[in-house]
Amino acid sequence: MDKDKLIFMYERMVLIRKFEEKAALLFSQGQLAGFLHLYVGEEAVAAGVCAALNEDDYIVSTHRGHGHLIAKGGDVNRIMAELFGRTTGYCKGKGGSMHVADFSKGMLGACGIVGGGIPIAVGAALTAKLNKTKQIAVTFFGDGASNEGSFHESVNFAATQNLPVIFLVENNGYGEFTPQMKAMRIENIADRAKAYGIPGVIVDGMDAAAVYETTKIWAEKLRAGEGPVLIEAKTHRKSGHSEGEQAFLGGQAYRIPAEEELARSIDPIDILRSALIRESGATEEALAKIETGAAEAVEAAVAFAKDSPFPSEADLFADAWV
Amino acid sequence: MKKYYIKAVQEALFEEMERDPRVFLMGEDVRIGCFAATRGLCDTFGEERVIDTPIAELGVAGAGVGAAATGSRPIVDLMFGQFLMLAYDQISNQANAMRYMFGGQTRIPIVYLVQNGTGPALGPHHSNSVHPLFMNIPLVKVIMPSCPADAKGLLKSAIRDDNPVIFFNHTSLGGMKGEVPDDGAYLIPIGKGDIKRQGTDITLCTVGLMTNVCLEAGKILEPEGIRAEVVDLRSLKPWDKALVYESVKKTGRFLAVDESYHTCGAGAEWVASVAEDMFEHLKCPPQRLSGKEIPIPFSPALQKYAVPNVEAVVDRVKRMVGRGAPR
Structure with missing residues (x-):
């Protein structure tokens, strides 16, 4: 695979990781309010998918959305400022972690309702079809969301209209704290595609190159007029469902021990890093420079956020009615 | 000239679809037009802009939100007010909130069109008046006309509005006759009694x-x-x-x-x-x-x-x- 593309994905993945680790730290220190759902461990999915998209393609995200926005080219300063509830945040402090969005980059928003973003991508694809723009829409959602009615209604509708939508299920094995196999009787969510008469594809979600290649193939097919596809990326949550989740769990464990061990032992960033050195001739120095640069960008984002003003009461009704 | 209420609704849809190519209509059986309001529109505007959907209120309501967020101006016909209950999540959590919660990055110009209220003995699932449930949602507009002229003028305004609008046609008024201006520029401002x-x-x-x-x-x-x-x-x-x-x-x-x-x-x-x-x-x-x-x-x-x-x-x-x- 093209080295520049791999490096591009590596940069985005490392930036996501550094951002999320910093957010976790800030949260544990009580510096961030609200809920915080981290993308640690799943970086290869967003990075691989978005590297295969055009700038004007649409993505719709989930409650675990920082990674998707960074992968689509989002500005970490504005994401961090949003987490801090400041006016310089993407949503001017109105959305917070679960609602980051950058419409200028085709990122139509993270979403606090499980499955809530799925139909929105279908609508974005309707616009693309109406305007004959050849744009495609990707909706990210989890294994848990694939049990929602919105998934069924959206995939079926998109299939009947032959819409250019990639339904990208990030199967991390858990819907909140409930293992996948307690919430469905199938192992592969891609199998559900058959019920809608569309292709279902499984990809290793820990392998950014594989995610990229798969997405690229299907993105091109969709641009050529082929209908929707369901791509299942098998991935692992290295973080929990929600930071500080021990408060909700009351000391109870919910991870399946073997899966937890696997999640700990494999890392999508390590996998791509090794491949870059082994197969693409990337140097340690070059990769270390990317890592340092990402860490610095995140530190700068924190400083930017903390230096930014909070909204005032006068902002309460801004951006309400058009 | 006196016209049926439902004809006034049809005229508003026709005029606004003709005026603005971003406007499109979707819903269950809109091509056939079970209440006659949407009948015939497909002949003029084609299946790309008059879209028959599966019976999937939540998915279709949400697809409307996504279309509106990306520059289209959808009219989503969900038939009856009580069917909006199936779409309530997308209306009350997304359509109304997206502009505000994303800091003004987008606008959601969408019209949800349904029949509301008692009709000719339609029973417990097709007769309720659900409008207060939508009055209780922030940042949506809610309309329910009482006569053909108001229906036309208000629906045209609703389609041109950049906010989400729930447009209730009273189920018993489709056959009401009244004077309706032919003027394509005839509008009634939303919020005026x-x-x-x-x-x-x-x-x-x-x-x-x-x-x-x-x-x-x-x-x-x-x-x-x-x-x-x-x-x-x-x-x-x-x-x-x-x-x-x-x-x-x-x-x-x-x-x-x-x-x-x-x-x-x-x-x-x-x-x-x-x-x-x-x-x-x-x-x-x-x-x-x-x-x-x-x-x-x-x-x-x-x-x-x-x-x-x-x-x-x-x-x-x-x-x-x-x-x-x-x-």
């Missing part, structure tokens, strides 16, 4: 079919020397407080007449506002006539008692002006 009958003794505040019920009651009361003023709000949110308050200043009595349920119904909102702001002008406590708190029963013999009717309005008005038997 209309005094459909002038009076001096009591303000009847109402919307949709109940406007016609109140007008009928007004006619019956006239020979008895009671002049009822009928304020047709037309828009439930935002609603024309100024017009209502002017009327209350004149009449000193206020009766809300609405099909929706008593508890947290539309009338509750109107009466509360009048009590808060106009107390010193009132000669007697402001009152409500509302739908009875039951699913709307099927039998025509029962349905007529489930929502306010002409006799109930006449009776209540007489009591309020001191002409009836004590309550």
Whole structure:
């Protein structure tokens, strides 16, 4: 695979990781309010998918959305400022972690309702079809969301209209704290595609190159007029469902021990890093420079956020009615 | 020229789709047009802009949101108000919130079009008045006209509005005839009420079919020397407080007449506002006539008692002006 593309994905993945680790730290220190759902461990999915998209393609995200926005080219300063509830945040402090969005980059928003973003991508694809723009829409959602009615209604509708939508299920094995196999009787969510008469594809979600290649193939097919596809990326949550989740769990464990061990032992960033050195001739120095640069960008984002003003009461009704 | 209400709705759809290529229509059986409003549009605008969807209210309502967020102007026909319950998540969590919660990055110009209220014995799942459930959502507009001309002028405004609009056609009004301007520029501003009958003794505040019920009651009361003023709000949110308050200043009595349920119904909102702001002008406590708190029963013999009717309005008005038997 093209080295520049791999490096591009590596940069985005490392930036996501550094951002999320910093957010976790800030949260544990009580510096961030609200809920915080981290993308640690799943970086290869967003990075691989978005590297295969055009700038004007649409993505719709989930409650675990920082990674998707960074992968689509989002500005970490504005994401961090949003987490801090400041006016310089993407949503001017109105959305917070679960609602980051950058419409200028085709990122139509993270979403606090499980499955809530799925139909929105279908609508974005309707616009693309109406305007004959050849744009495609990707909706990210989890294994848990694939049990929602919105998934069924959206995939079926998109299939009947032959819409250019990639339904990208990030199967991390858990819907909140409930293992996948307690919430469905199938192992592969891609199998559900058959019920809608569309292709279902499984990809290793820990392998950014594989995610990229798969997405690229299907993105091109969709641009050529082929209908929707369901791509299942098998991935692992290295973080929990929600930071500080021990408060909700009351000391109870919910991870399946073997899966937890696997999640700990494999890392999508390590996998791509090794491949870059082994197969693409990337140097340690070059990769270390990317890592340092990402860490610095995140530190700068924190400083930017903390230096930014909070909204005032006068902002309460801004951006309400058009 | 006199036209059917449903024809006025069809004209509004046709004119606005012709005017703006970003406008498109989707929903269950919109090509056939079960209520005739959307019938024939596909012949002119094609299947790309008149989209028959699966029966999937949540998915279609949400697809409308995504289309609106990306620059289209969808009209989503979900047939009946009670079917909107299946789409409530996308309307109350996404359509209304996206602009605000994303800091103004987008706008959601979408119209949800449904029938609402009692019809010809349609039973418990097709007769309810669901408008208060949408009045209780921030940042959506809610409309329910009472006559063909208002339907046309308001629907055209709704389609041109950049905010989400829930447009309720009263189920019983499709066959109503009335004068409708042919002028394509004919618009009625959202949020403007209309005094459909002038009076001096009591303000009847109402919307949709109940406007016609109140007008009928007004006619019956006239020979008895009671002049009822009928304020047709037309828009439930935002609603024309100024017009209502002017009327209350004149009449000193206020009766809300609405099909929706008593508890947290539309009338509750109107009466509360009048009590808060106009107390010193009132000669007697402001009152409500509302739908009875039951699913709307099927039998025509029962349905007529489930929502306010002409006799109930006449009776209540007489009591309020001191002409009836004590309550």
